[in-house]
Amino acid sequence: MTAAFPALPDDRRAALTRDRWLLSALNLYAQAAVGLSLYLYGSVSTPGYLSVFLSVPVPVLLVLLAERAAGMGPLPRALCLLPAAVCLMDAQLAFFALCAVLADVMPDLNLPLAAAAYTAALGAGLGGASPYALPRLARLMVFLLIPPALFCGACALGHGNASHFFPLLGYGPESILRGGVWMSGAAASACCPHLLPGSAKLPPRAALTPLLLALLMGALTAAVSAWLMPVYALSGQRTLGWRMLLVAHMTPSVPCWSLAVAGVLMLLLLSVCAGVRRAAAFLGGFFGKKSDPGWAAAALMLLLLPAGALQTAPIRDFLIQAAPWRTVLMAAAAAAPCLGRRHGQSGRKDAA
Amino acid sequence: MKRLLAMLMLCALCLCGCVSRQLEEELLVIVLGVDADAEQNILLTVKVPSSAAENKGEAGGGSGYLLFSAGGHGFADALAMLRSAAPRQLNFSQVREIVFGDQAARRADFNLLLAQIDAIPRFRCSAAVIVCREEARAFAAAQKPDLGVRLSRYADVTLSDSAGKGFTPNINLCKTLRDLGTGFEDPLLILGALGNENAPGEMNPENVLDALPGQLPRQGASAIEMFGAAATDGVCVSGYLTGYEMALVHLAQGGDSALTLRQEAGVPLHITARAPARLTAELQRSPALLRMELTCEVHYPPGHPPDAEALKATLEGDMKALLARLQALRCDGMGFCCAAVRQFLTVREWEALGWREVYAAAETEIRVTVTCREG
Numbered sequence: 001m002t003a004a005f006p007a008l009p010d011d012r013r014a015a016l017t018r019d020r021w022l023l024s025a026l027n028l029y030a031q032a033a034v035g036l037s038l039y040l041y042g043s044v045s046t047p048g049y050l051s052v053f054l055s056v057p058v059p060v061l062l063v064l065l066a067e068r069a070a071g072m073g074p075l076p077r078a079l080c081l082l083p084a085a086v087c088l089m090d091a092q093l094a095f096f097a098l099c100a101v102l103a104d105v106m107p108d109l110n111l112p113l114a115a116a117a118y119t120a121a122l123g124a125g126l127g128g129a130s131p132y133a134l135p136r137l138a139r140l141m142v143f144l145l146i147p148p149a150l151f152c153g154a155c156a157l158g159h160g161n162a163s164h165f166f167p168l169l170g171y172g173p174e175s176i177l178r179g180g181v182w183m184s185g186a187a188a189s190a191c192c193p194h195l196l197p198g199s200a201k202l203p204p205r206a207a208l209t210p211l212l213l214a215l216l217m218g219a220l221t222a223a224v225s226a227w228l229m230p231v232y233a234l235s236g237q238r239t240l241g242w243r244m245l246l247v248a249h250m251t252p253s254v255p256c257w258s259l260a261v262a263g264v265l266m267l268l269l270l271s272v273c274a275g276v277r278r279a280a281a282f283l284g285g286f287f288g289k290k291s292d293p294g295w296a297a298a299a300l301m302l303l304l305l306p307a308g309a310l311q312t313a314p315i316r317d318f319l320i321q322a323a324p325w326r327t328v329l330m331a332a333a334a335a336a337p338c339l340g341r342r343h344g345q346s347g348r349k350d351a352a
Numbered sequence: 353m354k355r356l357l358a359m360l361m362l363c364a365l366c367l368c369g370c371v372s373r374q375l376e377e378e379l380l381v382i383v384l385g386v387d388a389d390a391e392q393n394i395l396l397t398v399k400v401p402s403s404a405a406e407n408k409g410e411a412g413g414g415s416g417y418l419l420f421s422a423g424g425h426g427f428a429d430a431l432a433m434l435r436s437a438a439p440r441q442l443n444f445s446q447v448r449e450i451v452f453g454d455q456a457a458r459r460a461d462f463n464l465l466l467a468q469i470d471a472i473p474r475f476r477c478s479a480a481v482i483v484c485r486e487e488a489r490a491f492a493a494a495q496k497p498d499l500g501v502r503l504s505r506y507a508d509v510t511l512s513d514s515a516g517k518g519f520t521p522n523i524n525l526c527k528t529l530r531d532l533g534t535g536f537e538d539p540l541l542i543l544g545a546l547g548n549e550n551a552p553g554e555m556n557p558e559n560v561l562d563a564l565p566g567q568l569p570r571q572g573a574s575a576i577e578m579f580g581a582a583a584t585d586g587v588c589v590s591g592y593l594t595g596y597e598m599a600l601v602h603l604a605q606g607g608d609s610a611l612t613l614r615q616e617a618g619v620p621l622h623i624t625a626r627a628p629a630r631l632t633a634e635l636q637r638s639p640a641l642l643r644m645e646l647t648c649e650v651h652y653p654p655g656h657p658p659d660a661e662a663l664k665a666t667l668e669g670d671m672k673a674l675l676a677r678l679q680a681l682r683c684d685g686m687g688f689c690c691a692a693v694r695q696f697l698t699v700r701e702w703e704a705l706g707w708r709e710v711y712a713a714a715e716t717e718i719r720v721t722v723t724c725r726e727g
Contacts, residue, residue: 140358230531233529252478
């Protein structure tokens with residue numbers, strides 16, 4: 001059992017909360033990158049960046065809703081299962097993509113064994129980690145991930161063509177809209193820091209700025225991919241791992257390749273850890289614990305193993321189908337306390 | 353514990369695909385050759401470095417390189433046979449050149465061949481794609497590092513130098529796969545051939561650069577000639593462009609290389625493009641009109657100013673002939689498609705146009721502006 005949050009002084013708690021939003025932003029970027037490769041490139045193709053922009057209102061609304069819910073006290077125990085499921089889904093998608101990238105980079109690798117090794121190492125690490133570890137690591141990771149991402153984007157500039165953005169609407173406005181709805185699922189867990197125990201109340205701007213920047217990075221990633229590949233080629237038959245490393249594949253530069261591979265792996269690892277740790281924290285809330293139980297993180301990590309190790313088409317299709325429902329689950333978790341309170345107030349009025 | 357997590361994540365830096373395997377334990381393929389015959393049989397050839405002392409001489413097919421070939425009724429069969437015939441595991445992560453024989457490059461499933469090559473685990477996607485006018489096996493056998501020690505480095509520098517001079521395209525497997533049939537600009541592949549070192553080919557009196565490899569009036573240490581381009585029509589290779597035609601394509605694309613033309617008095621002129629040519633496609637009329645506007649700068653030796661009007665007429669005529677040739681080959685190597693596709697909002701509308709037919713039947717209009725500078 002780890003230390004409880006209320007022991008923190010106010011300034012430390014505010015710093016922790018800011019780091020939690022940074023972690024949330026990095027997770028959002030990771031989920032956007034996975035969403036682009038898993039669904040958007042194939043179904044929406046080059047106008048994928050428009051779908052990312054379309055999904056912007058979702059994290060904004062969820063953050064505002066979650067802020068109101070957090071103002072009413074801790075999340076009711078039964079509702080804790082909803083954000084836990086959302087975070088676990090995030091982790092599952094990130095782990096699935098991580099294994100796909102490993103398979104692409106090292107075709108000779110024994111993937112089930114590697115996935116099991118990752119699961120064991122991450123499970124052990126997360127099981128014993130302090131609740132401050134990941135948020136603080138996120139602050140460091142911003143400096144380790146963003147410059148390489150910008151470097152790879154700059155390397156890609158010489159290998160694309162502006163005409164690849166055309167036809168501007170790709171396969172049509174319906175596909176872009178569908179992509180926006182799908183992508184909103186990637187943004188569902190962005191509001192988690194409001195719902196997690198131990199977070200300080202920050203002005204909405206402090207919470208939303210990193211999230212919106214993360215979505216902007218996601219849109220830029222989609223735009224760079226569109227710059228590199230025309231509409232048919234981007235939506236062509238490619239593996240998830242290849243698409244995750246699209247910039248590295250299309251840019252014949254060794255530094256770009258190394259930075260892209262290392263950056264993608266680190267981002268996905270961080271997303272897996274964040275998802276599992278948050279899911280464990282919400283599960284702790286469900287069981288009435290004030291802090292997240294480490295054993296839960298280790299156990300949840302095991303749940304991710306089969307999908308990552310097997311990498312089959314039915315599993316991928318299931319993940320594609322399930323991913324957008326994250327928005328519904330998170331919206332339900334954030335809105336239920338507000339609706340419950342309103343219902344209670346109107347009930348009292350009727351009684352009076 | 354957070355240190356453990358940080359260490360774990362930093363370990364990802366080491367996962368860049370490298371494996372610790374000794375050079376003697378695998379064969380690093382530098383050149384991959386693909387030949388085909390009329391019966392759909394595929395012959396694959398690989399050129400690999402060998403550290404064995406007896407292979408250092410000419411008997412080894414070049415200084416320290418070995419050649420392995422295997423055939424089969426299709427690419428997969430040939431690759432399986434090649435793998436079984438090779439004494440070590442083949443490693444394709446260092447391939448510099450993929451050489452297609454003429455017949456293989458003209459097959460209707462050329463795109464599929466490229467995709468199958470790309471699907472080979474750890475295949476180097478930035479390998480150059482070369483179409484050889486003869487058999488790829490002979491071309492691969494003749495490849496050797498005439499300068500330096502390593503064939504890989506020699507090939508890198510030679511290809512880069514050749515593209516920099518403007519006589520061959522700068523193309524690799526990744527770009528070919530991206531653009532062949534699914535892109536908005538048909539890829540032009542590097543054209544190569546084996547020259548006859550003892551008998552220089554016949555010279556074109558009008559323009560010595562207007563020639564195909566294998567016929568160049570030159571001699572050198574290497575029998576390999578890479579000059580010009582192989583045009584593709586969205587499916588496979590449909591014909592060849594000479595070195596001069598390729599240089600014109602470079603000029604239209606705003607490449608850094610200078611096109612050298614000779615005046616009637618024999619004074620050479622170096623022509624460079626100020627910017628890539630402005631391409632437009634008028635699709636409302638029938639047949640469609642493809643327009644190219646190119647602004648060039650001509651540098652002439654002191655005291656020998658060129659006839660700007662004559663030069664303009666020459667360039668316009670040559671560009672028009674090049675476009676006509678590309679249209680006949682159904683190859684949009686200039687990228688008019690990029691200009692046309694901007695006029696459509698959705699893929700459905702674009703596909704309804706039927707670009708290939710429109711392009712092949714279109715009229716062309718070339719406008720060249722020439723600015724002359726001394727020096």
